[in-house]
Amino acid sequence: MYVKQISVFIENTKGRLADITSVLAKGSIDIRALSLADTTNFGILRLIVDRPFDAEKMLKESGFTVSVTSVIAIGIEDRPGALAEALKILEEGDISVEYLYAFISKTSGKASVILRVDDGDKAVEMLVNGGITFLSDKDIIEI
């Protein structure tokens, strides 16, 4: 249902992304998915990792601005139209998506979608009723 996502606030200075990923590499943190939101003034790097709390601690100790948020993770089939079906459910529930990113699992061959919406609990309820499968933190580690 919900999984832990790490967000790192990045001022637009050179080399920051490399610094962040180096910290994670040193701590043997495995990045499962990531997305980068960029504006003219700053960026936000969002990460799904195997050990979110360790990652948070390491990044904070290295001086980064980190926040851990719960986001919805769903698994959908890797076929045309699958994402549209899931999103249609949210649209019908009048739920706005703040951001979304997706990746393909090597093992299951399914697509995983990470979602942040304005009303998480309502979204979960709608998705459950719509027959969508959710992923847990454990599923993420096993991806």
Add this chain to the structure above:
Amino acid sequence: MKYFDFNEVIPEKVLRNLQAERLIETVKRVYDRVAPYRKKMDEAGISPDDIKSLDDLKKLPFTEKQDLRDSYPYGYFACDMEDVVRIHASSGTTGKQTVVGYTERDLDVWATDTARALVAAGADNTDFVHVSYGYGLFTGGLGVNGGAEKIKAKTIPVSVGNTARQINIMKDFGSTVLCCTPSYALYMVEALKEAGISTDELSLKCGIFGAEPWSENMRAEIEKGFGIKAYDIYGLSEVMGPGVAYECCEQDGLHISDDHFIAEIIDPETGEVLEDGQEGELVFTCIDKEALPLIRYRTRDVSYLYKGECACGRSFKRMARPMGRTDDMLIIRGVNVFPSQIEQVLLETEHILAQYLITVDRVDNLDRMLIEIEMSPDAPFDAVRFVEEKERSIRAAIESTLGISAVVKLVSPKTLARGEGKAKRVIDNRNI
């Protein structure tokens, strides 16, 4: 050589006698009518009878901006409220404004001050005085307006903003005297160039500029850009408004309207009065004012008083254009800004730390203020919208508090430099 009135050239000795007479009367009146002054003087063990000459002025306690705030809004008014006909206000160090008032007679005295400034710059009743200072609570617009009408010039109350319109009015109405902040004058010079309008199409002959720090370099640029003479004017609302001091054709120091105000220079640390020629903090005592006659008001402006007479023949003492502040006040686009006002806004905002850095730059002759603020470590910033909305709401709050806009940027916690002890809050990159 032209003067507005006789007082400008009365013999020095007569002037000092007039000052003494008015000082003695003012001190008696504030002791009787202004509770905080009575309290201050009682505490200092001074009675109005101790003030017998100009030399006795230094015995009186100072008045500070904080005092006015403590008795907000009208605590220092010395006249009956029914005699007050005008209220102005300027920014206070925190949320509250500093409120000032004028009786009908005060407005007339004030108009005399700005009339003197206009006449000293060469204006008379044939002129078209284009006032691009803000009209409103700010004393700039209405202050100069009063003097322009008093000399029976054709007064054009354009107020601030809309530069294209300003230039059209200047051209079509035949403005001959421009009154605004020096940085806005330079901005207009640029706008003229961009619009492809030559100064030959204008009728300007001189300008009176003030309400913010400027320099001889800026003066040269304004004079060249408009093909005019540029004169300085000084004032502050607590004392009166623009016209407390003004430049004459010599462009060498500003003549203080000595018959209305007594100027002193003090050591800002010890409060000790300094000799003419020595640099220190400017202090004014209002000796011809009914509503708000402040005694030894500390301006926080750094200046010095000139020794000797001016070639123009005025007997009024001259002060140097203020060269800095003894506090952290910034003047941005003519508006007084205290970092503490910004801090106040930040303290009322969630998810940010009161760690901030103000950077002021002058871009294309306009001041630009950037405020960087540290986000709190627990801020839910994972969505771009959160950061952008936070920046927007802080920008709006600052604009409504200060009356001027700022660029607001959130940064990571602990990224702004923390000095040892008192943090560095302001970087002023303006090369004035």
